[in-house]
Amino acid sequence: MKLIPSPSRTELRGKSILLGVTGGVAAYKSANLLRELQSRGAKVQVVMTEAAQHFIGTATFQALSGEPVYTDAWDQRVSNAMAHIELSRQADIVLIVPASADFMAKLANGLADDLLSTLCIASNKPLAIAPSMNREMWAHPATQRNLKTLISDGAAIIGPDTGDQACGETGLGRMLEPYDICEAVTAMLTPKLMAGKRVVVTAGPTYEAIDPVRGITNRSSGKMGFELARALANAGAKVELIAGPTFQLTPHDVKRTDVTSALQMHAAVMRNCEPRPDVFVSVAAVADWRVVNASDRKLKKTAKRKVPELEFAENPDILSEVAALPDAPYCVGFAAESQDLLDNATAKRARKNVPLLVANIGPATFGLDDNQLLLIDENGHRSTAVRSKRSLATELVKEIARRLPMPGPGLHDDGFAFQKSDS
Numbered sequence: 285m286k287l288i289p290s291p292s293r294t295e296l297r298g299k300s301i302l303l304g305v306t307g308g309v310a311a312y313k314s315a316n317l318l319r320e321l322q323s324r325g326a327k328v329q330v331v332m333t334e335a336a337q338h339f340i341g342t343a344t345f346q347a348l349s350g351e352p353v354y355t356d357a358w359d360q361r362v363s364n365a366m367a368h369i370e371l372s373r374q375a376d377i378v379l380i381v382p383a384s385a386d387f388m389a390k391l392a393n394g395l396a397d398d399l400l401s402t403l404c405i406a407s408n409k410p411l412a413i414a415p416s417m418n419r420e421m422w423a424h425p426a427t428q429r430n431l432k433t434l435i436s437d438g439a440a441i442i443g444p445d446t447g448d449q450a451c452g453e454t455g456l457g458r459m460l461e462p463y464d465i466c467e468a469v470t471a472m473l474t475p476k477l478m479a480g481k482r483v484v485v486t487a488g489p490t491y492e493a494i495d496p497v498r499g500i501t502n503r504s505s506g507k508m509g510f511e512l513a514r515a516l517a518n519a520g521a522k523v524e525l526i527a528g529p530t531f532q533l534t535p536h537d538v539k540r541t542d543v544t545s546a547l548q549m550h551a552a553v554m555r556n557c558e559p560r561p562d563v564f565v566s567v568a569a570v571a572d573w574r575v576v577n578a579s580d581r582k583l584k585k586t587a588k589r590k591v592p593e594l595e596f597a598e599n600p601d602i603l604s605e606v607a608a609l610p611d612a613p614y615c616v617g618f619a620a621e622s623q624d625l626l627d628n629a630t631a632k633r634a635r636k637n638v639p640l641l642v643a644n645i646g647p648a649t650f651g652l653d654d655n656q657l658l659l660i661d662e663n664g665h666r667s668t669a670v671r672s673k674r675s676l677a678t679e680l681v682k683e684i685a686r687r688l689p690m691p692g693p694g695l696h697d698d699g700f701a702f703q704k705s706d707s
């Protein structure tokens with residue numbers, strides 16, 4: 285089973301999605317997609333083709349969306365009898381899930397013989413499609429030709445995936461899971477505040493071996509770092525995520541490198557600093573020390589019950605090293621403190637020489653979905669509300685974006701008021 289991070293309820297708030305369902309066995313999954321989109325705050329309007337209604341009924345979508353479901357170009361419920369225009373104008377995006385081979389062919393050739401195909405042609409909004417079909421149908425030259433046409437016409441193609449198919453065959457053509465489609469749609473609808481920026485993010489704990497089966501680590505779950513990597517990628521950044529051992533799923537459009545120890549994390553970060561990224565966000569809870577006399581065999585208990593003696597050496601401070609590079613990227617540090625939060629975090633920001641330091645408020649948020657942060661920069665400090673790590677990540681991306689040199693107006697003046705720090 286996939287571990288799904290809890291969604292924030294605000295990410296798609298105010299967005300209106302026209303969900304077009306065409307005839308394919310994966311049509312039943314569109315009901316889950318609708319729920320996932322709604323759980324992020326989107327309003328969803330469903331339009332079905334006639335073929336889709338052989339696989340799933342209109343009543344399901346009507347009950348789930350709380351909106352009438354449209355199937356007919358001559359639907360009398362639309363006041364001006366122009367359902368194709370009215371429905372497409374209300375939406376921020378037209379999303380076809382599943383998109384059958386037949387419907388892709390129609391779209392690629394500009395056919396408009398039912399409500400959904402007419403609406404797609406009449407639409408002035410972005411179009412995204414999630415193909416779903418048998419592997420031979422997907423591989424067929426006609427489908428591949430249509431795919432190329434759709435891409436060059438500007439449609440976003442979400443998937444398909446490879447795997448078991450309803451027909452019993454295995455291969456490429458299977459529809460992506462609703463959660464992954466929802467992630468792609470969320471990314472499409474997120475403002476591109478970080479367009480053109482390359483960002484390196486570290487996340488999770490590190491693990492310092494004592495012997496082949498034992499080691500020293502910490503309680504970091506990696507959640508905050510992964511949410512930040514996701515939010516940065518959704519905002520248009522090219523994100524390289526260097527992750528310590530964690531069970532978090534790799535976010536959509538993020539390049540992930542897995543490491544174990546602090547030394548490995550250090551090497552991976554330094555490799556990714558050539559050429560320099562625009563931003564380095566150091567969320568990882570890096571072990572300060574490693575065991576230098578680690579054994580390559582499992583340590584055994586001795587008859588005399590002598591306990592092992594471990595010798596430690598200090599690990600490199602990755603953040604300080606990146607911040608001290610010539611032409612250093614814009615550096616964001618994190619701090620976990622158990623007392624005197626503001627004083628310790630302010631001192632840490634100065635010691636590491638980073639422009640922005642983010643401290644966790646509250647003793648232990650390890651593994652939890654919610655957090656509260658204290659942001660410290662050269663102007664002072666401010667704390668956030670207690671919110672999901674997902675929405676805090678979105679807030680932090682805005683804070684980072686407005687501090688970067690960016691072309692274009694409007695991104696630099698939506699900041700929050702910072703309070704002057706005493707120290």
Ligand code: CTP
Nearest residue numbers: 566567568570599600601602603617618619620
């Ligand atoms: N950090 C790092 N390399 C290390 C230790 C920490 O890059 N060897 C980074 C963390 O990713 C974080 C920041 O430095 O962004 C602060 O980490 P924290 O553990 O709070 O502080 P330490 O530097 O370890 O100092 P102390 O343990 O004394 O609080």
